Amino acid sequence: MPSLPTPVFLPAVDPTAAALVPSLALIGPLLVPASLVGAVVPTLPKTATYIVDISAPNDVDPVLLLNNGAIALVVSQAQLENLSAEGIPSDRLIVKLGESELASAPRLAKAAAGLYVTEATKPVSAKSLGVKAQVFVELKSTSASTLVEDIKASLPTTIVVPTSLLTNGASTATHVSIADAFLAPVISDRPDGLFPTIVSSSTHSSRPLGMVYSSRESVSEAIKTQKGVYQSRKHGLWRKGETSGSVQDLVAIELDCDTDSLVFQVVQHGTGFCHLGTPTCFGSFSGLARLEDTLKSRLESAPEGSYTKRLFTDEKLLRAKILEEAEELCDAQTKEEVAFEAADLFYFALARAVSKGVSLKDIELALDAKALKVTRRKGDAKPKYEAKVAESSTPAPAAAAAPAPVAPAASETIRMKTTKLSTLNKAEQKKLLLRPVLNSLAMIDKVKPIVERVRTEGDAGLKAMTKQFDKAELSSNIQLPPFATPSLEELPPVVREAIDQAYLNVKTFHAAQVDKAPLKVETMPGVVCSRFARPIQRVGIYVPGGTAILPSTAIMLGVPAQVAGCKEIVLATPPRADGSISPEVLYVAQLTGVTAILKAGGAQAVAAMAYGTGEVPKVDKIFGPGNQWVTAAKMYLQNDTDALIAIDMPAGPSEVLVMADSTANPVFVASDLLSQAEHGVDSQVVLVAINLTEKHLAEIEAEVDKQARALPRVEIARQAIAKSLIVLVDTQAEGIAFSNEYAPEHLILHLENAPAAVASIDNAGSVFVGAFTPESCGDYASGTNHTLPTNGYARQFSGVNTASFQKSITSQEITREGLSVLGPVVVTLAEREGLDAHANAVRVRLQALQA
Template sequence: MVANKSNLHFNLKPVQVIGNIMPAFLAFVDNGDTDIIYPLARIAPLVIPALNAEQLSLPVHASYVILADHDSSADLDKVVSWLDNGADKVIFPLAWANKLVGVIPADRLVLLLDVANVSAVSDKLSAGVSGVLIRTPVADPELVSSISRFFTGSTIYVQATSSTPPSLMTIRQIKLSGATLAIPASQLTTRNSSPSHLNIADAFLAPVTSDRPDGLFPTVVSSFPQGGRSLGLVYSSAESVKESILSGKGVYQSRKHGLWRKGETSGATQNIVKIALDCDSDSLEFSVVQHGNGFCHLDRASCFGQLSGLSALEQILQSRLVSAPEGSYTKRLFNDPTLLRAKIMEEADELCSAETKEEVAFEAADLIYFALTRCVSAGVSIVDIEQNLDKKAKKVTRRPGNAKPHWSSKAQTKNSASNDERPIRMRNTSLAGISLTSRAELLKRPVLKSDEMIAKVKPIVDSVRIRGDAALLELTAKFDKAVLQSPILLPPYSAESMTLPDDVQAAIDTAYSNIYKFHAAQTDGASLVVETIPGVVCSRFARPIARVGLYVPGGTAILPSTALMLGIPAQVAGCKEIVLATPPRPDGSISPEVMYVAKLVGASAILMAGGAQAIAALAYGTQIVPKVDKIFGPGNQWVTAAKMLVQNDTDALVSIDMPAGPSEVLVIADHTANASFVAADLLSQAEHGVDSQVVLVGVNLTAEHLAEIEYEVDKQARALPRVDIIRGSIPKSLIVQASSVDEALTFSNDYAPEHLILHIEHAPDSVSKIQNAGSVFVGPYTPESCGDYASGTNHTLPTNGYARQFSGVNTQSFQKHITSQEITREGLQILGPVVATLADREGLGAHAHAVRIRLQASA
């Protein structure tokens, strides 16, 4: 293939290192002596003459550049081949410049110059390379400084043509001048330094300085590759570095015991991949492949804690390959190549179908898990993968980027196929033998980037706070596509605005009656009175929150049920002002169902606005919208973020009901569960939105029973009007297999679902074991739908795991509690000395005085 500008990467950014090494020197490989090439590759980039490029045997991790110093004409294809095959850079003569510069990326080119030709280099040529190699009879630091002004931003390498090796002082001075010395391998040795040969460790350490009294060098030990994770901090001496370079093993200097050959007694040895200087040449980094239990004396991979991410996953899979119990999911994947292949293809497909950032991350994690399982089963490590990535990154030729015909045709077929042809399935896992880390992952919801959303809604909230009604009307026109004259409707509401079919009105009336009855029973009416000691009476009594705002979402569904669930407890509690906020329809009207509920609950105003702008209007008030003291109601991420923002603003002086997230259900099912009932319950939650969280915990379900549930999910979903939403939520949903009801309930308590449905034998007996849930639905004939609409309980419930700390909305959510105390003279004589003693102890003299002055008066 002939290289040209269209298939080569082009980048003019210079780099200061070669192959991620900050080198003390470069090593010219002018012979094939592997006894010195292999130790050199651990500490320095190798310079390989072009004529020897294909003959030399190099270590796998060696960083090298090709020196094309012959006078023949430039061979562009050959240069591309060197770079594609792993060379970091090519050093080329001035005569080749016209064919290479501007075609090969600048960060892959180094210009070869005799010292006499330096001033002849044009600015264009200087900008087209990342560095220059200057050949000079003597390596003179002053000469380097004078040359550097011609090559601003480029790395300077210096090769002295002298037949004797440079002194350690020369290496140090060249390094301090900002250049790197190139030393022929024939002038280097693994033995002691002599007038004719320089020990490679001495050359490497020549620029290294230590500010420690003992002269040791701080040394960071990092894993290779594993993301360069730091394993620990140790110290090195010239002697330990020399032994490490020559042996390829981790050798350090113990401040108490002398040379420390890592793993000599524990077996946790290290293979040295690279030893590098830091930018100031006062500390070292050892990149190692760690063996055994790990680097730390506590048998951990790192002194700074356990591995995480891909490295931790690889470690777990390698362990499971050896010891996974028979029948476990991971063992099945290792033993069944067909299953593993199917899972990789399934997860790749789901990743391609993911839309949001969170979905892509979720599906990518699944795909990486199965892909790494495939690698571990084949004996392939992350090191092997990263070596291939590094090798591919060095290629300068572009691949066409087209998919193979086999996959292109599949993609076209899939894109043209109806969505109905794709099965609607949940993901499947088991609690048997699962690690704590993996179990914790099952309990997680999608990451809610609340800080990012708050930053997005803040301009909207600020606009309404500052500009009031004008901003509210503008934002309603923009987001709800409704042009209004006023954002508020006040009672009496017209009969025309709430015209409903008889059966719908009757259904709302029945739901209202049931919900009212249940919430009226929750009213905290009687005062609590307790005489704590004679003459000291403490009491607690409830008062309604005066002004409340109720947010009723619009969006993909009309939700009069939410208006009932929020309006009725506010009405029962006796709130004086009930402001109901809901997005208007494009014609400026509100759905008649919501209007009818507003009348039933006695709403004092209807705010015709949605989203963050509605929350802002409720929190701060406008010229016409009344300010409220507490905001209730679910909503999308914009509404949630706005609620979180305003509750933390002391200017707003408003509270909210609870944190909110996507709607969710957890269903526990055992052998008695009706598959069609279970599927229907899962789908009733999945249709809320593509981010809905749906979990089925199966208790010893047989493969046939589970398959029947999955079949019902797929069949019923296709018959539903919101099937497209379900197609987004169900594939992200989860089936978890448990071995007992107790294990299932423990998982549920840890998950803390918004809705918990029990399709299990003797379901009422298990209610006492439930610690965390928003609302519980007991038995096969208690669908979540009944609680959502009309049984009487409230459907505004904590999501995202907040059922551990929050209750669902109830009558007392709309009340506040005030305490009082009344103390008689006799009571103060008993209690006063106790209070005065404690006040004195805290150094609050005025508190003690307020008691003593009364005690003295009553004496």
């Protein structure tokens, strides 16, 4: 990784800074406390950089933070030693020290890329400390009145600035504008005080777009609007593209090394930057940038039958060309041959990228993200390519020599990894709790264009994407009741009866969860407080589908919405190619009182329900599982104030933890493990084996192998099981403690006295008690809900239930007598807080009572 950036100042994000984050992300890295990573990082643009402060006690994984994009971590001195010992590069660490500890700065700087000095009474510099590391200083005295001067006086030291001191508006006595803080060190040698500004394309890095001028006013407006805004020497403030339509989205602003000129990185829209109609003031782009523009143009308008059109429509042809050119590049020897063949490979590789909506900038960002990772895979080629290279470079054997037999992968035993908990230290035990890294940030970046298209284009955009992704051309994406009853041929009686029974069981359990009457409590004589439940008026339920048939999910989400009393229930599910919905889901929609079916899938369906369109009703909360596109769209939209929606919970791959003691039946245990392993290769499967004999454990492993081979989805199960884990423990208490830390989605208890163990379970999505309670029953028809928290979120989230579709409202009623006693208490507290109007609202009533 390159050396740490030297920002003008480092904004320290606090929980109230959400409105400032997009603007602050334009001017350099943000300092995000570990506790706010989940809230702040998903909202950042993909070009933003950030540093995470993990120096306070927390349970975050430093490696995970760095792999997911943090450019550095702020750590305590104790953490510095531990993380360095674990192999985390020193150039990714910034160590905290107090002003009284500055004598140790030279020693600490040898093990870190930066020093973070807390509560300093005056600025310090790398030079004064005798170090080469970047220095960040948190000044005790910094306030709005001194901030600009503090920044000027401190460079090249970087001042850490609380976001509570900053504003997107003009500077005041209590807040400093972000632009004023950023421009604090900037100087101009021009009589008019303007700053030369290079405008660079964020998507085309081959040459600048042009040179303009900026003022303090234009920079402030650019940061506030996140658009290209400059200062015309003739006409004043210049909002680029205001009349021509060639607007710019601002990506970043940087200072040059002498702090006397600026660089604006922008995404240029329209015909281009120059008034002559060219992309830049220096002519057209060249090289890869020009090729990308050409391919994008041809993707939209290449004539039928042309070679480029064939590349975009015939995936087999494009795949063959990429493989062909890659092999020819590998065979090339001379400089000219390598350049020629590499150019061919770039052409076809970029054609593939453009066909999938991937830009050169996306590729550059992917390279940057890879460079930030601190863990690396081994890097060997995949076996099939190693074998191919060996085959092409090794002389053929003599005819008499028989090749050595190679056992196919399918013959290998399907088995889990095993570890004994008591032999691991705390750090190793903690790693057992980690799920695979989910790059939610990358997925959110991918769904943003889809979400934005639905928001701006409404039904037209939704129909176009339904045709593109679901392969169904619809006149309308909405189907309203009454829904046609599926025929007996479509829905045989045995299936209908199974759905009816599952619906009845789930409805019975969820109806029992409804609050029968308001809660009323007299907290003191004459003061009655109440709480009562009300349904969320409009809910959206997402049922994955298309070629799949998932009536169980429709039941699990439709029933609690129905019994909670939601007035509008929008069921979204991908249509089949002919535009129809599976009869099973259609039947459940009838049973559960669905008020509209949205025939669309993926992020576009989630966005349509979140924003509403001409046809699609807007909802207040969205429920349901889905692939990573659906999950990312839900996560993104819950933070969009234009959408104003809630979601049920974060989602990850399906998971199960099975706890087994000496009474466990190996056949049952293996079947429970595999019931989750078949969901997907990323499914999480854990067996906690309590003091099992080697023979008993071997029987379970043999059953896993045997039963897996009989499954149609054996290859999926094989990959999931290979990454799964057997944790050996000595006692039931040790096993339950591990399970509570792991917080599984599904917990299955194969224990001698399973019902008694339930009292000790603190964290789980749903518990399956005893040998004859398979997880499958909860998935379909026992009555509990199968929409459950994954990825360890069972520590703080419940599974979907009736209350998920309701919100609680509180009320209070106070009599004259009650206020006469309570009123003086309230007046005292309000006056103490300096809220005189609050106190007065009570005081005037007390005076009326006395009169």
